[in-house]
Amino acid sequence: MIDPAEKLREGDKDAWKNFIEKVSPSLFRLAGRFFKRKEEVEDAVQEAFLRCYKYRNSIKKGLSLDTWARKVTLRVCYDMLEGMKKSQAASLSSLTPEEIEVLRGSLRENTGSTVESSVSLRDIFDKLLDHLSPMDRMVVVLSEIEGFTAKEVGKLLGISTASAKMRRFRAKKQLSKALKELTGDTHGS
Amino acid sequence: MEAKRKKEIDRFFELYKEVTENSQPDPGFTERVISSLKNTPSERIPEREKRRGFWFFIPSAAAVAAVLLFFYVHSRVTTKKAMDYSFLLSPEVVVEEAIQTGSSVHPFVGYDVLESF
Numbered sequence: 001m002i003d004p005a006e007k008l009r010e011g012d013k014d015a016w017k018n019f020i021e022k023v024s025p026s027l028f029r030l031a032g033r034f035f036k037r038k039e040e041v042e043d044a045v046q047e048a049f050l051r052c053y054k055y056r057n058s059i060k061k062g063l064s065l066d067t068w069a070r071k072v073t074l075r076v077c078y079d080m081l082e083g084m085k086k087s088q089a090a091s092l093s094s095l096t097p098e099e100i101e102v103l104r105g106s107l108r109e110n111t112g113s114t115v116e117s118s119v120s121l122r123d124i125f126d127k128l129l130d131h132l133s134p135m136d137r138m139v140v141v142l143s144e145i146e147g148f149t150a151k152e153v154g155k156l157l158g159i160s161t162a163s164a165k166m167r168r169f170r171a172k173k174q175l176s177k178a179l180k181e182l183t184g185d186t187h188g189s
Numbered sequence: 190m191e192a193k194r195k196k197e198i199d200r201f202f203e204l205y206k207e208v209t210e211n212s213q214p215d216p217g218f219t220e221r222v223i224s225s226l227k228n229t230p231s232e233r234i235p236e237r238e239k240r241r242g243f244w245f246f247i248p249s250a251a252a253v254a255a256v257l258l259f260f261y262v263h264s265r266v267t268t269k270k271a272m273d274y275s276f277l278l279s280p281e282v283v284v285e286e287a288i289q290t291g292s293s294v295h296p297f298v299g300y301d302v303l304e305s306f
Binding site: 013016017020021024025028029031032033038041042045046049050053106107121122125128129141144145172175176179180183 | 194197198200201202204205206208209210211212213214215218219221222223225226
């Protein structure tokens with residue numbers, strides 16, 4: 001049986017089609033953690049496949065293709081977040097009183113968010129996460145949302161386990177501080 | 190208070206997960222990617238990295254070799270100087286100096302020279 005990676009290396013059209021169809025949903029979900037707009041998510045995943053194809057000769061035997069595609073997608077997301085960071089103003093100060101009220105309400109509730117509120121919640125959450133560095137944001141999303149361990153996060157992002165742990169701790173501390181600033185009064189602190 | 194903060198941030202991540210869950214590719218996505226792959230040339234990263242590593246290695250190795258050569262030559266010259274100095278002195282001078290200063294005689298001075306004193 002021919003190794004699927006070998007077919008991808010050869011540039012076999014059907015192999016690439018199968019590969020894209022197989023890994024696209026997970027890559028879309030992954031990129032969707034970082035970008036709200038559908039076009040941005042699609043751009044990130046498409047760019048990831050282009051990079052995968054471009055560097056197909058570097059696929060090693062026995063390497064998990066899913067992990068490889070995920071790593072490339074994360075790299076693309078990181079580059080895009082870095083690019084966006086330069087054009088972003090202070091995100092926390094841009095939260096409107098209404099948004100702060102929605103945030104307070106959603107954090108107080110123990111039930112799931114409603115469909116109407118999830119639209120604005122995404123904006124609020126993105127603004128909160130935007131004040132983290134792109135790498136810290138990726139680390140905290142991968143560990144807290146995707147459920148990866150620090151070791152796995154380190155491998156995916158090409159950083160050490162210790163660095164992943166440190167970044168996760170720092171990001172959570174920053175987020176906690178931001179939430180305290182925004183919602184602190186409601187908890188009587 | 191800490192427990193409240195922890196609960197708050199856990200709730201934040203729980204909601205974030207919920208609101209970022211629904212990204213899915215549309216049906217034409219695969220075809221669009223396949224058509225854009227046609228014009229993408231293949232590149233081999235490791236080879237390029239190897240070449241870059243090779244050209245970076247040459248000046249580094251040359252610098253290290255130059256430093257090692259300098260220390261080697263320096264040590265040879267200073268050893269040579271010390272040895273030449275000891276041989277330039279005549280045995281008589283060495284023994285005279287030893288008698289005056291009360292120090293031990295240089296080991297290179299032969300027994301026959303010592304006997305002459």
